[in-house]
Amino acid sequence: MFANNPFAALSATISPAAMQAYIVAMIVLVAAGTLFDIVHKGSAKYFFNNFRKSKGEPVGGGQLASIAIQTAVVDVLASGEFCSTRRRIAHLLTMYGFLLYVVSTVVMVFNYSTASVWPHLWWIGGLMVCLGGYWFWFFIRADVAAEGNSPLRLMRADLFVLSLLASVTLGLIWAWAQARGSSGSPVWFALYIIATTVLFGSVPWSKFAHMFFKPAAAFEKRASYANGTRSNLPRPADKPEQFGSARTAPRHY
């Protein structure tokens, strides 16, 4: 089951061209939805206005490039902006799981490679998304952990996470049902397609586009620290991070 391309078995009923067209349509929906979100909310206009207005010490091109690399490596690839370890791990699982899942789906549908590693990566990615996503959904979400609301309470902010979890979960169930020759697998496939379409089509209303906005905000934050404005925040205190020594107990309370 884990070594078989589930989309290859599906090609008996749905042509590969149709599957490929669907994937292209989803990519177009994400791009169009993000652009619509940016234009509709004016977020890019306000973001760049604020960026231009913040006056501080001039920052050279080399330093800006270094900031961009730090943003990419620390804030994007390692999700470094999260201060809570649990949230960070859950986000890393979900993010890399989603990437593995999407890339392996594209490779298998477009038949770029027939290596058996791709179906394995598809399953691993899907399971990573489920692990990180359900952990976040039931235990880490602020409206459950901090507000004390029921984990079953739904609100618009849940649209992205819920549609992502639904799409991946239903996809894994469909692949499992199809591998076992279950007669219900077309139903699971239909539900999987509905959830996937909701996930990629609801970009203007969900928080999907934040995956593009947050790196820009992280870069702007690092740039503001470099040019001294720091959003008017004070400079870190000139005190040691760890008071005391092996001989004396710390006295900073």
Next chain:
Amino acid sequence: MPTFVYMTRCDGCGHCVDICPSDIMHIDKTYRRAYNIEPNMCWECYSCVKACPQNAIDVRGYADFAPLGHSVRALREEAKGTISWRLKFRDGREKNFVSPIRTTPWGSIKGPAEYAAPRPEAFASQELAHEPDSLKIDGGVPTLAATRLKRRLA
């Protein structure tokens, strides 16, 4: 001086929701970010400002006493035990302060629940809780005796 949240900096962690004594910092339903649901009820205690790990919360000054164009921002660094303030005035002046978060060791101050419950006769006494010890007066609390008054009571 009600608080407000910079939604681009907030990551919806809920620390401000946990700490707000007025219970007015909550999570927005559309973006899962924090916001002040009732600025009129803000205590201006700066608890949420200090608690926010992303420094995403700022405080707005009431226009009748805080001049527009000012900025007051705080940075709490728990590992260092410091709280830093940066004040910017409209005329460009800037003042910076660094204070310790506390001057007594963590755990050295007993909470109200850790004291023994007061005896019933203590409620009839003129002394308040923890008196006379907390007053730190040698010889106990001074009392006024009628015999020591210059004018005798009728």
